[in-house]
Amino acid sequence: MGQTLLGNDQVAKKLNQIRTLMELAGEPFYKFMAYERAASAIENAGPLKELIAADELVKLPGIGKSIAATIMELCERGQCGLLEELSQRFPPTIFEVLGVSGIGIKTAGTLFEQFGIASLADLEHAVESGMLAGLPRMGKKSVENIKRGILAYKGRQNRTPLGAALRIARDVLAYLKDGPPTDRLTYAGSLRRAEVTVGDIDIVCTSDQAAAVIDYFVRWKRAQAVLAEGPTKASIWLEGGLQIDLRVLPDAVYGNLLQHFTGSREHNIQLREYAVRKGLRVSENGILELETGRSITCRTEEEVYAAIDMQYIPPELRSGIGEIDVARARSLPALIERDDIRGDFHMHSTWSDGRDTLETMIASAAALGYEYHSISEHSWGRGPKYGMNPEQVRAQRAKVHEYGEKLSIRTLCSSEVDILPDGSMDYSDSVLAEFDIVIGSIHSALNQTRDELTKRLIRACENPYVNIIGHPTGRYDTFNGYEFDYDAVFAAAARTGTALEIDGQEGRLDLPAPLARRAKEFGVTFTTDSDAHAAAQLANLDLAVSQARRAGLTKEQVLNTRTFDEVKMFVERKRRRTA
DNA sequence: GCCGTTTTCGGCCCGACTGTTTTCAGTCG
Numbered sequence: 001m002g003q004t005l006l007g008n009d010q011v012a013k014k015l016n017q018i019r020t021l022m023e024l025a026g027e028p029f030y031k032f033m034a035y036e037r038a039a040s041a042i043e044n045a046g047p048l049k050e051l052i053a054a055d056e057l058v059k060l061p062g063i064g065k066s067i068a069a070t071i072m073e074l075c076e077r078g079q080c081g082l083l084e085e086l087s088q089r090f091p092p093t094i095f096e097v098l099g100v101s102g103i104g105i106k107t108a109g110t111l112f113e114q115f116g117i118a119s120l121a122d123l124e125h126a127v128e129s130g131m132l133a134g135l136p137r138m139g140k141k142s143v144e145n146i147k148r149g150i151l152a153y154k155g156r157q158n159r160t161p162l163g164a165a166l167r168i169a170r171d172v173l174a175y176l177k178d179g180p181p182t183d184r185l186t187y188a189g190s191l192r193r194a195e196v197t198v199g200d201i202d203i204v205c206t207s208d209q210a211a212a213v214i215d216y217f218v219r220w221k222r223a224q225a226v227l228a229e230g231p232t233k234a235s236i237w238l239e240g241g242l243q244i245d246l247r248v249l250p251d252a253v254y255g256n257l258l259q260h261f262t263g264s265r266e267h268n269i270q271l272r273e274y275a276v277r278k279g280l281r282v283s284e285n286g287i288l289e290l291e292t293g294r295s296i297t298c299r300t301e302e303e304v305y306a307a308i309d310m311q312y313i314p315p316e317l318r319s320g321i322g323e324i325d326v327a328r329a330r331s332l333p334a335l336i337e338r339d340d341i342r343g344d345f346h347m348h349s350t351w352s353d354g355r356d357t358l359e360t361m362i363a364s365a366a367a368l369g370y371e372y373h374s375i376s377e378h379s380w381g382r383g384p385k386y387g388m389n390p391e392q393v394r395a396q397r398a399k400v401h402e403y404g405e406k407l408s409i410r411t412l413c414s415s416e417v418d419i420l421p422d423g424s425m426d427y428s429d430s431v432l433a434e435f436d437i438v439i440g441s442i443h444s445a446l447n448q449t450r451d452e453l454t455k456r457l458i459r460a461c462e463n464p465y466v467n468i469i470g471h472p473t474g475r476y477d478t479f480n481g482y483e484f485d486y487d488a489v490f491a492a493a494a495r496t497g498t499a500l501e502i503d504g505q506e507g508r509l510d511l512p513a514p515l516a517r518r519a520k521e522f523g524v525t526f527t528t529d530s531d532a533h534a535a536a537q538l539a540n541l542d543l544a545v546s547q548a549r550r551a552g553l554t555k556e557q558v559l560n561t562r563t564f565d566e567v568k569m570f571v572e573r574k575r576r577r578t579a
Numbered sequence: 580g581c582c583g584t585t586t587t588c589g590g591c592c593c594g595a596c597t598g599t600t601t602t603c604a605g606t607c608g
Contacts, residue, residue: 029591033591034580034581035580038581062582064582065580067580138598142598145598189608202608228597230595260593273592276591
């Protein structure tokens with residue numbers, strides 16, 4: 001097969017477009033909702049091309065024959081008849097109108113039918129000309145709302161990366177802690193599920209002074225607008241359009257509240273559907289026994305899952321792709337924890353493109369309590385500014401050992417060596433043999449064909465001195481990464497005893513969780529690394545662990561949870577086997 | 580459109596807030 005025309009994210013986006021246009025066209029509720037559910041499943045599924053090849057599409061929850069056919073058509077043609085048909089009726093710019101906060105399907109439909117408003121520009125004209133005022137339920141405030149929505153739409157940035165969102169969440173939590181008394185206070189939503197990007201920030205709080213907490217929240221100096229303010233709930237916008245929602249309830253329902261607002265939407269729908277079959281109605285206010293009318297309140301999330309008779313599901317697994325069934329069977333894996341980590345294999349100092357000195361990096365790794373870590377500068381193919389030649393590598397080795405001993409941490413000599421376009425490495429085997437452990441990464445010729453990249457990565461795995469493939473897909477922020485035959489490379493990594501990295505650098509988070517979940521099925525070993533380019537970025541290892549958890553990994557599957565001797569054995573075994 | 584420990588039909592999660600209303604539709608998460 002050649003290149004796929006659309007990847008998971010693009011197919012999911014098109015399914016969501018179908019969903020919206022179907023609703024506009026007046027299709028039945030559960031028909032268009034099926035497309036929304038399918039989109040969510042595709043976002044969280046393994047690579048589409050591999051799923052289609054294995055005929056596994058209909059195994060995904062919410063995807064039957066009809067939608068599977070649509071997905072295959074999208075993958076093959078980059079387009080499908082259903083969407084083309086719907087697009088005849090509504091121009092693509094209608095999504096601009098729907099993107100304006102406060103305008104939903106009903107309003108957009110009315111505006112389109114009555115005034116032909118089909119784009120943001122049309123909407124602006126209509127607002128300025130005052131023609132909206134005649135519509136039912138369209139008073140002064142509603143028009144003002146739309147005006148504000150238009151401004152927000154224009155100034156809005158894309159989804160916020162996980163790392164940046166966590167910093168903002170910590171800021172607002174710190175602010176709230178200084179306000180009226182609260183019992184428990186934390187972030188929930190996609191942030192707690194550790195999604196790679198988040199659309200908004202959800203804060204949950206318990207307090208017996210809800211009104212005072214809400215009032216304090218909306219007066220935060222970083223709030224640019226207050227979107228909603230009720231007795232238990234408020235929403236604000238920050239500069240750039242990031243929305244923060246706060247919900248305040250009594251402490252007796254903290255478990256229900258946290259479970260509800262952690263989501264995901266799809267997870268909660270499935271959980272509640274299952275609960276209904278057991279005669280229970282689940283919401284943030286508690287669990288209602290329909291037969292007796294008795295309400296069960298839960299102080300912890302564990303109590304919520306226990307009340308529905310299933311195993312506790314960690315937030316990172318709540319994506320609605322089958323975890324409910326596994327939890328009912330009590331077969332969820334014991335996920336890796338941050339405390340399981342004994343070291344970090346991937347970091348840079350000023351010897352290559354890092355910002356902190358070698359000694360600072362080693363001291364900082366020691367301060368984190370690691371048993372071991374490795375310094376992994378770039379190889380010389382990165383150029384004289386960022387890469388190191390073999391003489392510099394040897395000069396650094398003496399320093400690495402000196403500082404490591406001084407700071408009482410086992411510091412391994414490593415390198416992040418470029419995998420060249422033909423799959424050979426940027427250092428000769430004799431130079432590679434001098435390192436304690438080697439990361440191989442692709443940084444160049446990203447535009448090779450799928451076939452070339454597959455061969456390149458497999459050849460790197462087959463090199464006896466390459467122990468870890470760094471940031472395997474090359475994804476960065478909005479770049480989805482170069483495409484290769486994932487299954488073939490995962491199989492090669494497992495066969496050769498080569499670990500695949502889950503890189504925790506903000507913007508990378510690579511391998512992405514759905515691919516790591518796929519790789520796990522091949523028996524691959526993983527590493528969770530910071531890829532720190534400054535001492536403060538060593539904390540990015542936390543992000544890597546969160547992605548490993550989303551992939552359902554246990555500590556046994558992650559190399560840097562093992563002891564120093566076990567890591568050395570992992571390296572030696574490959575050298576003996578393949579040298 | 581999908582799904583099944585009521586399995587090929589008849590269901591399909593739950594609630595808060597807003598604005599324009601005198602009881603609720605629309606939006607959002």
